[in-house]
Amino acid sequence: xxxxxxxxxxxxxxxxxxxxxxxxxxxxxxxxxxxxxxxxxxxxxxxxxxxxxxxxxxxxxxxxxxxxxxxxxxxxxxxxxxxxxxxxxxxxxxxxxxxxxxxxxxxxxxxxxxxxxxxxxxxxxxxxxxxxxxxxxxxxxxxxxxxxxxxxxxxxxxxxxxxxxxxxxxxxxxxxxxxxxxxxxxxxxxxxxxxxxxxxxxxxxxxxxxxxxxxxxxxxxxxxxxxxxxxxxxxxxxxxxxxxxxxxxxxxxxxxxxx
Numbered sequence: 001x002x003x004x005x006x007x008x009x010x011x012x013x014x015x016x017x018x019x020x021x022x023x024x025x026x027x028x029x030x031x032x033x034x035x036x037x038x039x040x041x042x043x044x045x046x047x048x049x050x051x052x053x054x055x056x057x058x059x060x061x062x063x064x065x066x067x068x069x070x071x072x073x074x075x076x077x078x079x080x081x082x083x084x085x086x087x088x089x090x091x092x093x094x095x096x097x098x099x100x101x102x103x104x105x106x107x108x109x110x111x112x113x114x115x116x117x118x119x120x121x122x123x124x125x126x127x128x129x130x131x132x133x134x135x136x137x138x139x140x141x142x143x144x145x146x147x148x149x150x151x152x153x154x155x156x157x158x159x160x161x162x163x164x165x166x167x168x169x170x171x172x173x174x175x176x177x178x179x180x181x182x183x184x185x186x187x188x189x190x191x192x193x194x195x196x197x198x199x200x201x202x203x204x205x206x207x208x209x210x211x212x213x214x215x216x217x218x219x220x221x222x223x224x225x226x227x228x229x230x231x232x233x234x235x236x237x238x239x240x241x242x243x244x245x246x247x248x249x250x251x252x253x254x255x256x257x258x259x
Contacts, residue, residue: 012038013074015044015090077127110127118138121138132144
């Protein structure tokens with residue numbers, strides 16, 4: 001059955017997947033849900049509760065199969081992104097619904113899923129600062145900004161985006177019946193309390209590796225971003241054969257050094 005939606009509402013779909021960063025989802029949710037006439041849907045592959053990267057369980061409202069027509073799609077990021085870069089069901093949902101949505105948006109590394117679905121090809125975009133150099137493999141032009149809008153694509157990156165960036169994005173979204181000066185009734189302040197820890201997106205790979213090793217030594221159990229995203233390139237098959245071979249060699253070299 002063809003999905004439908006009420007004519008007077010602005011339908012928003014927040015995509016859920018295992019390993020999502022809770023704040024990437026709930027930060028924008030808190031902002032978007034305050035929009036006049038907005039109806040927010042939590043959408044996943046099934047109605048089974050979804051666990052975030054730190055174990056919080058979130059219950060979807062609808063599945064990919066029965067989701068209504070969407071005016072806006074928002075894809076959060078998280079450590080679970082790499083496991084879904086070859087999730088054809090998720091990518092097909094984004095690809096099909098993205099063609100009809102008025103706005104296609106992402107938070108942090110969620111842009112990589114939009115890229116894997118082919119929705120950023122030929123668009124300017126941003127993502128987590130350690131993943132910016134991966135966007136060209138999906139046909140996107142990386143832009144080192146907190147929020148980037150190119151036509152109906154709105155992508156956000158950096159740690160402090162999650163609520164502030166959601167508010168910036170919402171200023172660019174018009175709902176049926178809203179006025180230019182009354183988009184969000186109150187201002188979230190959580191973004192002011194999210195530290196950046198002094199990290200700079202221009203940090204060299206050696207610095208990123210040192211931070212990753214320090215985190216592992218502290219018991220965080222996290223591989224550094226650089227190594228993790230190299231695996232993404234190998235698994236997703238993006239880029240030329242020679243490029244993928246270079247990424248694979250980097251991964252194998254790091255694995256040997258870690259022993």
